[in-house]
Amino acid sequence: MNDRPKRTSAEPSRATRGNGRSADTYYSSDPRDIGWVRQNIPCQTACPAATNIPAYIWSIMEGDYGTSYEINREANVLPGVLGRICSRPCETKCRHGWPGNGDAVSICNLKRSAADLKHAGHRITESLYTPSGKRIAIVGAGPAGVAAAHDLSLLGHDVTIFEREAEAGGMLRYGIPEFRLPRDILKVELHNALRLGVELKTGVSIGNGPGEIPLSDLKRDFDAVLLTTGCAAAIDLPLKDDPAGHKIHSIGNVEYGFEFLLDMHRGTPKHVGKRVAVVGAGFTALDCARVARRLGGEEVTVHIRTGEEYIPVTKEEIFEAKREDVRMLGLRTPVDIRTDEDGHLTSVQFVQNRLGGWRDNGRRKAIAIDGSEFDIECDTLLIAIGQKTVHDFLDVEVKLDRWDNAAVDGHGMTSVEGVFAAGDYVRGASTVIEAIGHAREVALGIDTWLMGRERRKRMVRITPVDAPLRERSFDFITPQHMPTEELGQRCKALDREVELGYDDRLAHEESKRCYLCNLAYQIDPDNCIFCRACIDVAPKNCIKMVEGVGINADGTYGSLQETGEWNRVGAIWIDNNECIRCGACFDVCPTRCISISRKEFVTRDV
Amino acid sequence: MTESLHYVVIGSGSAGHGAATTIRARDPGARITMITMSRLPFYNRYDLPKMFKGVTDWRDLLAEDPKIYDELGITLRRNSRVVDIDGRARTIALAHNEVIAYDKLLVCTGGGPNVPAILEDYRPLMHGFGTFEQASATVAALPPGGQVVILGGDMIGLDIAFNLLEAGYRVSLAVGEQTFWPHRVEPDERAVLLKSLAKTGLDLIEDRSVVAIEAADRPARRVHFDDGSMVETDIVMPFFGILPIVDFMLGAGIDMERGVLVDPALKSSNDAIWAAGDVCQIWSDVDRDYRFYHGWKNVRVMGELAARNMTGAEETFDTADESVIEVDGNGCIRSTFWEH
Amino acid sequence: MNGTDVQFAICGSAGDGTIAAGDILKRTMALMGYKVIAFDIYPAEIRGFGKCISRVRVTTEQAYSLKHQSDVLMSLNDAHAIPHVGEVRDFGAVIYDNAPIARLPEGGHVSAHIRPMQLPYGVSFRSISDRATGNARGRNIVALGYLAGLYGMPAEAFHQTIANKFATKPQAVTDANVRAFEAGYEAAIGTFKLDDVVMGSPLHRADGARAVMMTGNGAVVRGLMDAGIDCYFGYPITPATTIMERLAVEMPRRGGRMLQTEDEISAIAATIGAGYAGARSATATSGPGLALMAEMLGLGVMAEVPSVVIVSQRGGPSTGMPTKTEQSDLNMAVFGGAGDARRIVLAPTNVEGCYRCAGLAFELAEKFQTPVIVLLDLYLSNRYETVIPPKENPFEPKQATGPQGPVFRRFELTESGVSPRAVPGQAGGVHTITGLEHNELGRPSDQPDNHVAMSAKRYRKLEPATRYPGLTTIKRFGAAGKVDIGILGWGSTFGEILEAMFEAENEGISCSAMKVVMLSPLPVDELEAFFADCRVVLVPELNHEGQLATLVSGTLGRPVVRLPRATGAPMRVDEILAEVRRLAAETAAAAE
Amino acid sequence: MNELLKPVYLEEKLEEIRADGHQDYRSRSLPTWCPGCGYFSMAEGFTLALKKLGRSAEEVVVVSGIGCASRFPFFVNTYGFHTLHGRTLPVATGVKQANDALTVVAVGGDGDAFAIGGGHIPHAARRNVDITYLVFDNGIYGLTKGQTSPTSVLGFRTSTSPYENGDEPLNPLMMLLAYRASWVGQAYAGHPHHLADMIAEAIAHRGFSYLHILSPCVTFDKTTRTYRNLNMQVRDLPSGYDRTDLAAAMGEAMKVDHPALGVFYEESRPTLADVMDETARKAGLSPVPAGGE
The missing domain is CATH 3.40.920.10 (Pyruvate-ferredoxin oxidoreductase, PFOR, domain III)
Known part of the structure; x- marks a missing residue:
């Protein structure tokens, strides 16, 4: 690790007439800077929790996994968890994955390595606010609840979490199979999140039933209540002549995947037949399929309405499932379930689909072809077509939105004063990271509401960087594959983790791949002699002679207006959207008018 | 290749001209230079009186086409006055400071007008006729039908006088010792001759000697005689015979009397110097004295003879014509001097 | 007589x-x-x-x-x-x-x-x-x-x-x-005059105009001055030096500037610089100097900068015979330098012509935006002639320059080939000129089509120069119509040619003479007509090879009889005459 | 708040640059120099200097010779004359003689100036022609792809000195001082602001001003006169330096290993135009001398 090339500030006498800078930090809330970060760090922007990805990868590159872990925790209190099961919206946006740039950085794997490889004696550092005396009740200890609890407790509030299940974690604990998320990891991470004084009450249901605490009590006893109950019910599969899918519950060997997994993780032994059909296209569906393989299912098929290319599951997940002999079958929609005289499942009837147009969420429509029904014989059917929120536990009326989720305002407050909602309960079934991200937003909203003012604000921190942090050769490193458990071993135990994690070498190598998009390369037009040396060495069309720039409504920069007419050139400008932060321009600039600064979001006291 | 000899001939009159052409004929490779004070190429002085008859252009008087000098390869040095001859060094010095070396030198500088001492002071008031320039000036000074006083006479002057009369001028002749020079005339002969002269229309002034000449307005001259008489005239011309021009060679180291003393072969006392024409006095075995032989024919013969001797011949001058002057049947004077 | x-x-x-x-x-x-x-x-x-x-x-x-x-x-x-x-x-x-x-x-x-x-x-x-x-x-x-x-x-x-x-x-x-x-x-x-040289009385002009005496160089100076020369740059070289010496006297008195430069290269460079800046500027030199100037003249052609170069030829090559006359720089004046660099070359034949050519050179240079060489030789430079000065200044004053249109196309490909011109100091005309081949805007361009078009433009624009008003570019003397012998000449030699031609005419020889004042571009039509009229064309000139003969013969594709004489002295009338007689005899023999 | 760290907002900067107007002194054509060439620095410095001095584009004439540096006129929006190799100063002299009101700037490289054009410099300097001569010295012939120049250092390998240059490089500053240039300065392409100031001062000087500009050839010289080396070598003139002291200037000019940046020498004396005016005055008072005609 020490053989990494050291960059030194080689140019002497910089202080005399160069663009001398002293190490300092500048904070900006200028929308252009905020916009810059949003525009320039696509991974962070894509991350619902706005994880400062370049920063934590840079720490890995520096060999400092602990700091990397801390940076992660600033946005997401469960890095070790998310490092394993995150849906990775960042990676699909990664600049390295843009056309022409190669493959995206394995951000998630690096996140995991930060958690896995940090020093055993690593100490978490948190900045605590003075106690506010405010009490907050949080309903549900899923990722949203835990994240919110963590943040609110940091802000000095007393937080109590009410959890129906025996253990905290929500879907992390009860939905995700252990081979994807070992429970000891989850336990540590949850503990780290909640150990700052959050009171966790498990086995306590909020509701109207016996033994349950009415929400109105919480409302009365606490200064604020946050509902993070998620999507607690499976969506029904509509069948031919049975749109509500009532008969599903009466058929043996047919089960909703959500409940299947929940039961299993509560401790109920589960069994499947030899031939297992899974209907659905999400993580749950794949989890079900892979669990089925481990429970003895020999012929496990996943039936998708569209195609595997369009489902919201990471490619790695599909890849591993297939390696485990799960078959993915597309362009079909189940329309009926066939049973024998005993009421046992015999087959599922599907209708053949064709692909339709694009839907708003980036997926494709599937249009059934009339009269194309066909049957697939199976012993077990697991239905995993989604989850939905439930509201029957409420004793106060909370307004819902058109998707039957809780409707909230900008602070995350529901129609009920003092009652807030976050996570899937507001957004419907989504990813863990979305839940965490949303919960943290709402936590700030709660704080603002409670304290009567905005105490924390997101700003852009700008810090100088003396020299490029990368070498051009880094750009040609290919993604480091995640080592996985041997196939032969995988299905021998439900809790045998498939992905083994990067070792230090792999982590470092992968970290070098990150462009470090948070580095802003900037030319000072006052010092620029317009020699175009930078343009000459630029690996991409990233440095431009500009005469103008479009300004977007949000204050971000639109496209640069380039010109080839010398007298119209106002500046030579580095188009940071094109820039891959290779540092070549910085090295050749004869007047050292190119500066590098690190621009990153921070949340600061107002 | 042996050096060709350089023959220098001083004088471009009949003698010089004849000598040069002869040398060329006898020694084709020789270098020949002819030096003359004259500004014109060779012309016949005896023809100058033609100028009174309207011949004014010197080109009409030329004795030879000047081209012959080029053709014969003779360097003609005109307007050049010899001021010294170094007989030992065999060089001659010219007035303009040029020095010319010679191998054989022929002096044929002829003679100049003899002006009696009493008239020396009046030279500027008299007109000459020895050269074309003088003749031209003389002619120019004469108004048509004007008066000329000729002092002395001599055969040249008489010739001019006759031409003047012929041209319609009035001519007075103040006769004296030299009236028939170079002829030696006995007193009886003289009377006959004078009578004959008077017949020609000449106004003879006899028994008077000129004592002074005076410039006047019109006519331009007054001639005063010893008897107190005075004659008005347009021009006055002195003719008292000629004297050899030898002053330039006083330092040459050769024997001279009035002229250059030469042996009958015309060689002087210096082996490289010859003389011919009016300038030389030739030893006469008959007379046991050095004699002048004037006259055109003699001069010409001398020039050629000297040239032959200079180029290897050994001839002597023994064919000299005796000069003869007489009055012919028509009462006209006939002279061998005038025969040309 | x-x-x-x-x-x-x-x-x-x-x-x-x-x-x-x-x-x-x-x-x-x-x-x-x-x-x-x-x-x-x-x-x-x-x-x-x-x-x-x-x-x-x-x-x-x-x-x-x-x-x-x-x-x-x-x-x-x-x-x-x-x-x-x-x-x-x-x-x-x-x-x-x-x-x-x-x-x-x-x-x-x-x-x-x-x-x-x-x-x-x-x-x-x-x-x-x-x-x-x-x-x-x-x-x-x-x-x-x-x-x-x-x-x-x-x-x-x-x-x-x-x-x-x-x-x-x-x-x-x-x-x-x-x-x-x-x-x-x-x-x-007191001297008796023996020669036949006679001085008669002078004739006086009816209009009472008094002639003044000038040398060719003096006339050049007068022409330059009358045409309003602003700047002169020169380096002493025989026989052109007297131009500079006289201008050194005259120019400061009239607000002009004369600068003696460090060499001929700088002289022409400064001349072209001043020409670019809008001045009527000139230099004068001789063959060796012209050789040094060749590159700069090419620049003048390429960048289309007006400049006037007076060249008084002397014996060459190299230092040659500085005080002897020769007409051996025609080739260099017309063709010298790199590339297809057509320029205007005028060769006056007499002192009066020197005056006109020098003055008109400014007009031509300005009008056609090109260097103009006025080609004299020592014999013409230094010879004196009596000239009747014109009553009025015959030369046009400096023409105003200025851009036309919003985009100033300094080298616009106009029909005439002459482009609009602006000079430094003029608003709206900012441009850069160069010795590189360039486009209409003056920007370097080595595109094939562009080079073809620009070369054509630089040649085309000079064509009307042969008919420039007030300038005798070519002229025939003596008998009109068909003749046996035509004598073609240029520069100082033409006087001798005329003398010989008139003498030959007196002798009954059918002949005629033509002078070519504009050597580049050559007035080809007039030359063609002359050649058509003459059985034989004789070209006497003061050089060894017969440079005008080569130029004309090559241009027209017609034979000429050369009479090149390079002795250092002016051409001899009798030598021309002898050749004319010989040709006349040959022609007569051929006719029989 | 750290002003240095404050981000540059492009649209604000562009507005500022537009308002400043110095880019109006640029031509439309993009400079064709190699990217990174120090000559860009002078082009930019020149426009800044003109802006600073408030000269309008049409009153400025840039004259150049041949070479990389001499391409300069194409890249500025003033009157320009791209002339011949080495002939910059005479042409510039001609332009200035023609019109005193013009601001005339001669531009060239080291080869143009000191090899082929070396003979013209003393005369422009001694005559004190009121022009500015900017020499961009990169110690190599760039346009012809890397040959030895008069200022190439000893031991420099080029295509024409494959066994190392053995010719002592000349010292332009000493030359110009000896030639009596009335303003002599040195700047460095790597210090563009200083360069711009020096150009402005050189142009403002009345008389012949010579600015020597050290510049790397980024294409053909990777070893000697690089930005890296020059950055280490250049220095300021000593404090208390007297720019009117010619001997001191010579002394500083001799220190070639550590070239000083700044104004070496300055004096005020009549310009060529002054002399011309004086000549005209004398001519008006004198009778016409004979001769000539």
Whole structure:
């Protein structure tokens, strides 16, 4: 690790007439800077929790996994968890994955390595606010609840979490199979999140039933209540002549995947037949399929309405499932379930689909072809077509939105004063990271509401960087594959983790791949002699002679207006959207008018 | 290749001209230079009186086409006055400071007008006729039908006088010792001759000697005689015979009397110097004295003879014509001097 | 001969006052109303013993050249004069000092070389000067006085010229010179004149206009001045130096600027620089200088900058014969330099032409945005002619320049080929010019189509120059229509050609002469017509190879008979005449 | 707040640059120099200097010779004359003679100036022509792809000195001082602001001003006169330096290993135009001398 090339500030006498800078930090809330970060760090922007990805990868590159872990925790209190099961919206946006740039950085794997490889004696550092005396009740200890609890407790509030299940974690604990998320990891991470004084009450249901605490009590006893109950019910599969899918519950060997997994993780032994059909296209569906393989299912098929290319599951997940002999079958929609005289499942009837147009969420429509029904014989059917929120536990009326989720305002407050909602309960079934991200937003909203003012604000921190942090050769490193458990071993135990994690070498190598998009390369037009040396060495069309720039409504920069007419050139400008932060321009600039600064979001006291 | 000899001939009159052409004929490779004070190429002085008859252009008087000098390869040095001859060094010095070396030198500088001492002071008031320039000036000074006083006479002057009369001028002749020079005339002969002269229309002034000449307005001259008489005239011309021009060679180291003393072969006392024409006095075995032989024919013969001797011949001058002057049947004077 | 036609030659050593004597003579003759053509030959040496000859032809009728034979030779230095005795015609006069102080070897005196048909006049200039002025320095003036006296010229006219000449010197100088003149004059009165040289009375013009005397170079100066020269840059080189010397006097008085540069390259460079900046600027040089300027002239062509280059040719190649005349730089003037660099080349044939060409050169340079070379030679530069100055300034003032249209296309491909021009300081005309091939905007471009178009433009734009009003670019003399012999000539030589042609006509030879003043572009139509009229075309010129012959023959694809003579001296009329006679005989023989 | 760290907002900067207007002194054509060439620095410095001095584009004439540096006129929006190799100063002199009101700037490289054009410099300097001469010295012939120049250092390998340059490089500053240039300065392409100030001062000087500009050839010289080396070598003139002291200037100019940046020498004396005016005055008072015609 020490053989990494050291960059030194080689140019002497910089202080005399160069663009001398002293190490300092500048904070900006200028929308252009905020916009810059949003525009320039696509991974962070894509991350619902706005994880400062370049920063934590840079720490890995520096060999400092602990700091990397801390940076992660600033946005997401469960890095070790998310490092394993995150849906990775960042990676699909990664600049390295843009056309022409190669493959995206394995951000998630690096996140995991930060958690896995940090020093055993690593100490978490948190900045605590003075106690506010405010009490907050949080309903549900899923990722949203835990994240919110963590943040609110940091802000000095007393937080109590009410959890129906025996253990905290929500879907992390009860939905995700252990081979994807070992429970000891989850336990540590949850503990780290909640150990700052959050009171966790498990086995306590909020509701109207016996033994349950009415929400109105919480409302009365606490200064604020946050509902993070998620999507607690499976969506029904509509069948031919049975749109509500009532008969599903009466058929043996047919089960909703959500409940299947929940039961299993509560401790109920589960069994499947030899031939297992899974209907659905999400993580749950794949989890079900892979669990089925481990429970003895020999012929496990996943039936998708569209195609595997369009489902919201990471490619790695599909890849591993297939390696485990799960078959993915597309362009079909189940329309009926066939049973024998005993009421046992015999087959599922599907209708053949064709692909339709694009839907708003980036997926494709599937249009059934009339009269194309066909049957697939199976012993077990697991239905995993989604989850939905439930509201029957409420004793106060909370307004819902058109998707039957809780409707909230900008602070995350529901129609009920003092009652807030976050996570899937507001957004419907989504990813863990979305839940965490949303919960943290709402936590700030709660704080603002409670304290009567905005105490924390997101700003852009700008810090100088003396020299490029990368070498051009880094750009040609290919993604480091995640080592996985041997196939032969995988299905021998439900809790045998498939992905083994990067070792230090792999982590470092992968970290070098990150462009470090948070580095802003900037030319000072006052010092620029317009020699175009930078343009000459630029690996991409990233440095431009500009005469103008479009300004977007949000204050971000639109496209640069380039010109080839010398007298119209106002500046030579580095188009940071094109820039891959290779540092070549910085090295050749004869007047050292190119500066590098690190621009990153921070949340600061107002 | 042996050096060709350089023959220098001083004088471009009949003698010089004849000598040069002869040398060329006898020694084709020789270098020949002819030096003359004259500004014109060779012309016949005896023809100058033609100028009174309207011949004014010197080109009409030329004795030879000047081209012959080029053709014969003779360097003609005109307007050049010899001021010294170094007989030992065999060089001659010219007035303009040029020095010319010679191998054989022929002096044929002829003679100049003899002006009696009493008239020396009046030279500027008299007109000459020895050269074309003088003749031209003389002619120019004469108004048509004007008066000329000729002092002395001599055969040249008489010739001019006759031409003047012929041209319609009035001519007075103040006769004296030299009236028939170079002829030696006995007193009886003289009377006959004078009578004959008077017949020609000449106004003879006899028994008077000129004592002074005076410039006047019109006519331009007054001639005063010893008897107190005075004659008005347009021009006055002195003719008292000629004297050899030898002053330039006083330092040459050769024997001279009035002229250059030469042996009958015309060689002087210096082996490289010859003389011919009016300038030389030739030893006469008959007379046991050095004699002048004037006259055109003699001069010409001398020039050629000297040239032959200079180029290897050994001839002597023994064919000299005796000069003869007489009055012919028509009462006209006939002279061998005038025969040309 | 009806009128006067006498040519005097005064020959001496540098320092003898030869040129001064000639100068007084010709000025006096001009003052008296004669027509004068005069030509001085200087030594290459600075002082000491180089030969000087001043030849002055004095006529009443128009003469076109010096005669190859002089009527009178006056020697102020025999060693130098001796070779020139032969140029005196038969029955002409040779005047010399008959009392030199140094002892001479045989043949060292001019009298040793006088031809039998020439008439010698030995005069003691030295002693006469001594007597008259107390020293011998005035012997040139004594000699001049003698000359004047001999030929009956009015002494007063000479007094006036002498006074003018020494105007800037103390009066005593003038007085001494007048005394010397008078002494010489009197000496001549007492000299019997033997030659047949006769000076008649001058003819006076009906309009009373007085001729002034100028050299070719002087006329160039006058032309440049009248045309409003703003800047001059030059480097001394014989025989062009006098242009700079005179401009050094004149220009500061009229607000112009004359700068002596460090070499010819900088001279032409600055000239073109000033031309670019809108000035009427010129330089003058000779062949070696032109060789140095060739590259810059190419720039002038390429960048289309007006400039005027006066070139007075001398004997070449290389340093050659600096004080001898030659017409051997035609090729360089017309073709010299890199690339297809057509420029305008004018070769005046006489002093008056020098004036017109120099002035019009500015107009042409400006109008056609190109360097204009005015090609003289030493013989024309230094020869004096009497010229009647125009009553009014014949030259157009500097033309205003300015951009047209919003986008200034300095090298716009117009139909005429002439583009709009702006000069520094003008708003809206900012542009950059270059020696690189460029597009209409002046930007470097080496595109094939562009180069073709721009080359064509640079040639096309000069075509109308051959018909430029007020400029005789080509002219025929003598018989019109079909002739046997045509004589084609250029520059200084044309005077001799005319003299020969008229003489040949007198002899009954069918002939005609044409002068080509504009050598580039060549007036091809007129030349074609001339060739069509002539059975044979003879091209006499002062160079070894026959450069005009090659130019014309090559251009028209027609044969010519060459008469190239490069001796260092002007062309001889008799030599041309002999060739004409020979050709006439051949033509006649061929016709039989 | 750290102003240095404050981000540059492009649209604000562009507005500022537009308002400043110095880019109006640029031509439309993009400079064709190699990217990174120090000559860009002078092009930019020149426009800044003109802006600073408030000269309008049409009153400025840039004259250049041949070479990389001499391409300069194409890249500025003033009157320009791209002339011949080495002939910059005479042409510039001509332009200035034609019109005193013009601001004339001669531009060239070291080869143009000191090899082929070396003969012109003393004369422009001694005459004190009121022009500015900017020499961009990169110690190599760039346009012809890397040959030795008069200022190439000893031991420099080029295509024409494959066994190392053995010719002592000349010292332009000493030359110009000896030639009596009335303003002599040195700047460095790597210090563009200083360069711009020096150009402005050189142009403002009345008389012949010579600015020597050290510049790397980024294409053909990777070893000697690089930005890296020059950055280490250049220095300021000593404090208390007297720019009117010619001897001191010579002394500083001799220190070639550590070239000083700044104004070496300055004096005020009549310009060529002054002399011309004086000549005209004298001519008006004198009788016409004879001769010539």
